[in-house]
Amino acid sequence: MILGYNEFVSQTAEQIACNLGRIVGEEKVLHGSAVERVYSSDAYTVERFPPTVVALPTSTEDIAEIVRFCREHDLPFTPRGAGTGLSGGAMPALGGAVISTKKLTAILDFSIEDQWLHAQSGIANLKITKKVEPFGYHFAPDPSSQSVSTLGGNIAMNSGGPHTLKYGVTAQHILGLRYVNGNGEIITIGGPAGQQPGYDLLSLLIGSEGTLGIVTEAWVKLTKNPSAICTASTYFSTIEDASKCVGAMVRSGVMPAALEMMDHYVLAAVAAAYPIHVPKGTAAMLLIETDGEPESAKSDIDELISIAEQHNSIETALAKNQAERTLLWTARKKGVGALGRLAPTVVTHDGVIPPSRLPEMLEAVYAVVQSQNIGVANIFHAGDGNLHPIFYFDEREPGAIDRVVKAGEMVIEKCLELGGSVTGEHGIGVEKTDLLAKMYSANSLAFQARLRDVFGSPQSCNPCKVIPSGKGCLEHKVRWRGVAT
Amino acid sequence: MNIQTPDNISDLKEVCRSGEQIRVIGSGSALAWLREWTGKHISTKKLNQVLEFRPDDLVIRAQAGTTIEEIQSVAQKSGLTLPIPSSEFGWLGYAGTTIGGMLALGLPHYWQSSTGSIRDWIIAARTISSSGEELEFGAQVVKSVAGFDVHRALVGSRGGLLILAEITLRLFPIKLLPAPPECTIKEPCCINHGLRSQFKPEWFHLAVDASQQLIWTEQPLPNYHTIGPKGERLPQPLPQVHAIQSQLKKLCDPNGVLIEGWKS
Numbered sequence: 001m002i003l004g005y006n007e008f009v010s011q012t013a014e015q016i017a018c019n020l021g022r023i024v025g026e027e028k029v030l031h032g033s034a035v036e037r038v039y040s041s042d043a044y045t046v047e048r049f050p051p052t053v054v055a056l057p058t059s060t061e062d063i064a065e066i067v068r069f070c071r072e073h074d075l076p077f078t079p080r081g082a083g084t085g086l087s088g089g090a091m092p093a094l095g096g097a098v099i100s101t102k103k104l105t106a107i108l109d110f111s112i113e114d115q116w117l118h119a120q121s122g123i124a125n126l127k128i129t130k131k132v133e134p135f136g137y138h139f140a141p142d143p144s145s146q147s148v149s150t151l152g153g154n155i156a157m158n159s160g161g162p163h164t165l166k167y168g169v170t171a172q173h174i175l176g177l178r179y180v181n182g183n184g185e186i187i188t189i190g191g192p193a194g195q196q197p198g199y200d201l202l203s204l205l206i207g208s209e210g211t212l213g214i215v216t217e218a219w220v221k222l223t224k225n226p227s228a229i230c231t232a233s234t235y236f237s238t239i240e241d242a243s244k245c246v247g248a249m250v251r252s253g254v255m256p257a258a259l260e261m262m263d264h265y266v267l268a269a270v271a272a273a274y275p276i277h278v279p280k281g282t283a284a285m286l287l288i289e290t291d292g293e294p295e296s297a298k299s300d301i302d303e304l305i306s307i308a309e310q311h312n313s314i315e316t317a318l319a320k321n322q323a324e325r326t327l328l329w330t331a332r333k334k335g336v337g338a339l340g341r342l343a344p345t346v347v348t349h350d351g352v353i354p355p356s357r358l359p360e361m362l363e364a365v366y367a368v369v370q371s372q373n374i375g376v377a378n379i380f381h382a383g384d385g386n387l388h389p390i391f392y393f394d395e396r397e398p399g400a401i402d403r404v405v406k407a408g409e410m411v412i413e414k415c416l417e418l419g420g421s422v423t424g425e426h427g428i429g430v431e432k433t434d435l436l437a438k439m440y441s442a443n444s445l446a447f448q449a450r451l452r453d454v455f456g457s458p459q460s461c462n463p464c465k466v467i468p469s470g471k472g473c474l475e476h477k478v479r480w481r482g483v484a485t
Numbered sequence: 486m487n488i489q490t491p492d493n494i495s496d497l498k499e500v501c502r503s504g505e506q507i508r509v510i511g512s513g514s515a516l517a518w519l520r521e522w523t524g525k526h527i528s529t530k531k532l533n534q535v536l537e538f539r540p541d542d543l544v545i546r547a548q549a550g551t552t553i554e555e556i557q558s559v560a561q562k563s564g565l566t567l568p569i570p571s572s573e574f575g576w577l578g579y580a581g582t583t584i585g586g587m588l589a590l591g592l593p594h595y596w597q598s599s600t601g602s603i604r605d606w607i608i609a610a611r612t613i614s615s616s617g618e619e620l621e622f623g624a625q626v627v628k629s630v631a632g633f634d635v636h637r638a639l640v641g642s643r644g645g646l647l648i649l650a651e652i653t654l655r656l657f658p659i660k661l662l663p664a665p666p667e668c669t670i671k672e673p674c675c676i677n678h679g680l681r682s683q684f685k686p687e688w689f690h691l692a693v694d695a696s697q698q699l700i701w702t703e704q705p706l707p708n709y710h711t712i713g714p715k716g717e718r719l720p721q722p723l724p725q726v727h728a729i730q731s732q733l734k735k736l737c738d739p740n741g742v743l744i745e746g747w748k749s
Contacts, residue, residue, distance in 0.1 A: 157630060158630045158634070160628060160630075164628060168601060168605055169628065169630075171532045171605075171634065171637070172601055172605050185725065187723075187725045187726065187729070188723065189726055189728075196722040196723070196726060197722060198647065198722045198726070198727065198730045199638065199641075199642055199645075199660060199733050199734070200591075200604070200637065200638045200640060200642070201563055201638070201726065201729055201730065201733070203604070203634045203635075203637035203638040203640075204633055204634065204635070204638050204733075206634070207630050207633065207634055247541055250541060250542070250543065251540055251541045251563070252562045253658040253659070253660050253661075254658065255657070255658050255661050322505065345549075352624065352626045352628055352629055354539060354541070354542035354544070354625075354626055355541065355542055356541035356542050359703045362534070381628075384626075384627050384628040385542070385626055385627070385628070386628050417689075419625050419626070420624065420625075420626050420629075421624035421626050421628075421629035421630075421631045422631050423629065423630050423631050424626075424629060424630065425628070425630055426630075427630055428630075428631060428632070432631075436631060436632060439624065439631055439632070440621070440622075440631075440632060441619070441621065442620055443619065444620045444621050444622065444632075445622055445632075445636070446636065447620050448633045449630050450736055450747065451635075451736070453731075453732065453736070454732040454733050454735075454736050455729060456728060456729075456732075466632070466633075467632075471583060482532055
């Protein structure tokens with residue numbers, strides 16, 4: 001039996017914490033009401049459930065011990081990085097143990113000559129780049145949360161970011177993994193020279209959202225910094241002009257390093273928080289960046305600016321120096337946070353469409369929120385069609401959460417209607433488990449669910465995520481929503 | 486050689502349902518790489534239609550038996566390409582003739598360090614299991630993290646897991662292609678991953694470019710190895726990893742119908 005129900009486990013939480021503490025050290029185990037609240041959700045706050053205990057291991061071996069303890073005591077366990085996930089992937093759906101990697105922050109080794117770095121999985125994404133920056137290299141995946149989100153979290157969700165368009169998602173930058181499987185065994189796949197011969201297991205582990213095991217270390221590829229970067233902001237008086245411009249840029253033959261869009265709702269919030277200039281009458285801004293050799297980066301940005309002008313841009317500004325570039329990117333990456341000025345609660349959605357369908361999609365997003373009487377701001381990776389409608393609302397208002405959930409489903413339905421995907425980078429988590437069935441046949445989903453067996457991962461390893469199975473998940477689903485207070 | 490060539494996917498499913506052991510090939514151009522097999526071969530070369538081309542979204546979808554040349558020809562009309570050197574560069578370019586064959590082999594190419602491995606360019610696949618069941622993975626857009634990336638895991642599986650029937654690829658602007666290789670390797674060769682600092686040209690007859698994290702050789706090597714950080718050849722996968730790979734094979738092909746195998 002899995003000790004999942006909180007009222008049952010609450011009687012034994014102290015005992016569980018005490019027993020686990022004896023194995024890994026009592027300073028590494030937390031429990032109690034404050035812990036329950038903090039770790040009851042990740043950044044997807046719509047669904048919550050309190051853990052019984054939280055473990056803060058400091059090594060791969062610690063994690064193996066904790067997993068073995070959980071298996072022995074039939075306790076569900078949920079891996080967690082920084083908790084910045086946006087689909088509930090780190091929510092302890094059945095209670096049990098949250099295994100946080102936040103103390104696994106060491107860089108173990110690196111080679112500039114061979115362009116790899118070996119680190120523990122709890123290291124913040126940006127710290128990898130900071131380590132190799134003096135040598136002229138960086139870690140290419142750059143989710144907006146990169147200053148805090150962990151390498152392990154990025155691997156679990158196969159995170160993207162603004163520069164995905166040119167440099168690819170996390171999967172393209174992982175050479176090897178060390179992980180703890182659902183039986184508490186430590187397994188290493190690949191390493192500095194990449195995978196060993198045989199079937200590719202890394203592709204299955206990366207993006208598995210912690211359901212196939214807990215990644216504790218990774219070897220990552222380092223990417224050489226470009227010689228030159230050109231960054232520009234270009235403004236449009238209509239959403240339609242901006243979104244049509246995106247399509248034209250994608251098909252232009254120039255590969256922007258980034259092509260981001262922010263609508264006027266986001267810009268208003270960002271402009272209140274950061275000293276950025278937004279021309280009067282702006283409906284949307286495109287943040288465009290090219291890189292490479294100085295000559296090609298400049299000619300590429302000139303070509304993209306010319307395309308913007310052909311699409312009626314009202315103003316374009318080329319960042320003149322690093323400070324201006326940093327300001328633009330800070331505004332972009334902190335844009336979601338700035339939306340806290342609009343309402344007490346924001347929920348960021350994630351879906352993908354073919355970039356050519358952007359005008360139609362954005363029109364649909366604005367219509368959906370109007371029908372559900374909530375606010376929306378759009379800030380997203382336009383170049384690869386990865387939308388992030390951000391719903392802002394007051395969760396204390398009766399019915400608000402239901403309307404937000406409904407609006408999210410309507411937006412994702414539209415993504416699918418246009419030939420897209422239910423998620424581009426935030427993952428399935430608990431948020432989109434039902435929607436996955438709209439993308440894949442029952443056969444395909446059943447096949448994917450059985451990958452747990454391939455990796456020896458029990459249902460208690462991050463239960464109820466991606467492809468849930470088991471009665472416990474259905475019974476618990478009703479408990480997750482509205483736990484927020 | 487006993488080669489059957491289904492005209493359509495329904496026929497391919499029927500062949501699978503027979504339960505007879507088969508080896509799936511594209512055009513057969515890479516048979517020299519595979520260990521000998523005298524049983525039935527299934528060629529996908531009649532499944533050769535480009536099904537959808539959306540240049541505005543950088544996406545092309547084609548049947549697995551479509552030749553790479555055909556895909557490149559269609560894409561190039563819109564200034565796009567698969568970023569792999571052409572076959573004129575022999576094995577520095579793509580290995581295989583059909584797109585399905587190239588992905589099943591999963592070999593590196595000369596531009597890999599700058600444009601990525603071919604695994605990075607497959608975004609979705611429609612597959613047929615050894616029991617004739619249809620399974621689809623990935624999405625028809627350039628970015629998606631919905632479900633597990635089984636389509637990526639099939640790259641390099643040499644037809645031993647699931648049969649690729651349709652493939653969706655992301656495309657790349659032609660004008661951003663790196664400089665072409667300066668030489669060719671016309672004969673089949675073994676290709677290894679390696680590390681730049683441990684690169685030792687004397688190990689092999691022909692080392693093309695030490696700056697790439699790849700080594701090409703016309704000297705056949707005993708196995709498809711990875712070179713370790715100290716320059717040693719790593720053994721076959723660790724037993725724990727091999728056990729997981731065996732489980733994956735069992736999930737995909739429980740009755741061992743699909744024959745693969747590297748020539749040793």
